[in-house]
Amino acid sequence: MTSELFSAEAIILPQGGPLYLQLKRWIEDAVARGAIKPGDALPSERDLAAKVEVSRVTVRKAVQHLVRDGLLIQRHGSGTFVAPQQSRVEQSLSQLTSFTEDMARRGMAVRAIWLDRGIYDPSPDETVILGLSPGDRVARVARLRLSGDMPLAIERAALSAETLPDPGSVGSSLYSHLDKTGNRPVRAIQRIRAANLEENDARLLEIPVGAAALHIERIAYLPSGKVVELTRSVYRGDTYDFVAELRVGEAARK
Ligand code: GLP
Numbered sequence: 001m002t003s004e005l006f007s008a009e010a011i012i013l014p015q016g017g018p019l020y021l022q023l024k025r026w027i028e029d030a031v032a033r034g035a036i037k038p039g040d041a042l043p044s045e046r047d048l049a050a051k052v053e054v055s056r057v058t059v060r061k062a063v064q065h066l067v068r069d070g071l072l073i074q075r076h077g078s079g080t081f082v083a084p085q086q087s088r089v090e091q092s093l094s095q096l097t098s099f100t101e102d103m104a105r106r107g108m109a110v111r112a113i114w115l116d117r118g119i120y121d122p123s124p125d126e127t128v129i130l131g132l133s134p135g136d137r138v139a140r141v142a143r144l145r146l147s148g149d150m151p152l153a154i155e156r157a158a159l160s161a162e163t164l165p166d167p168g169s170v171g172s173s174l175y176s177h178l179d180k181t182g183n184r185p186v187r188a189i190q191r192i193r194a195a196n197l198e199e200n201d202a203r204l205l206e207i208p209v210g211a212a213a214l215h216i217e218r219i220a221y222l223p224s225g226k227v228v229e230l231t232r233s234v235y236r237g238d239t240y241d242f243v244a245e246l247r248v249g250e251a252a253r254k
Pocket of ligand 1: 097098099100101155157172173174175176216218229231233
């Protein structure tokens with residue numbers, strides 16, 4: 001990358017709004033059009049400030065935002081670089097599939113790091129949603145899900161201990177395990193909301209604290225209508241797009 005790319009004329013517009021935002025947008029655009037590429041080093045804060053004729057504080061603020069968004073990475077002692085661009089995963093919202101199936105369809109090999117698995121006394125939430133009776137216990141399986149070395153999501157699933165008496169026996173796929181015991185869900189309600197990552201989850205997903213993430217709650221049902229699974233997942237916001245196919249409803253068609 002040639003640092004000549006950076007100049008006040010090219011970047012700063014008099015009525016263009018806050019300077020750090022203008023610089024941030026310019027760098028985003030330069031990455032999007034390939035003028036600067038993943039792995040390229042940005043000029044130092046001092047050089048960038050001089051080239052773009054803005055303060056170092058302005059440069060620092062623009063860079064901090066881009067690091068938080070995952071477009072830039074900072075390596076201590078060696079500078080700021082354009083982050084490797086992970087191709088975004090498009091996740092359909094119409095099919096009830098497992099993580100393993102979703103990734104297999106993309107030819108992505110997945111693995112999991114177990115964060116927790118065991119039998120516990122249920123929380124009030126788990127009791128209500130899973131329809132547990134007094135004295136019933138809950139099986140929890142929590143995993144960090146990766147594609148290669150890249151953490152993609154954290155999944156915390158809860159099921160009745162009756163459905164999953166031995167969480168330790170779950171292999172690479174929870175749904176394959178449930179399939180074997182005749183407890184694979186056939187329908188689910190999924191809620192998706194955006195949130196900024198807290199420390200623990202940010203560390204697990206290897207992205208900065210406060211970065212955007214998608215929180216997904218899935219409540220899944222057996223053919224009988226009984227709730228079999230409550231899963232709360234955190235997906236990286238810089239990697240995932242959830243895609244829903246929308247159709248005109250019957251009523252609107254008449
Ligand atoms: C998806 C769902 C989870 C479900 C998981 C099962 O990721 N969001 O609710 O538990 O799939 O995936 P697997 O069968 O690969 O463990």
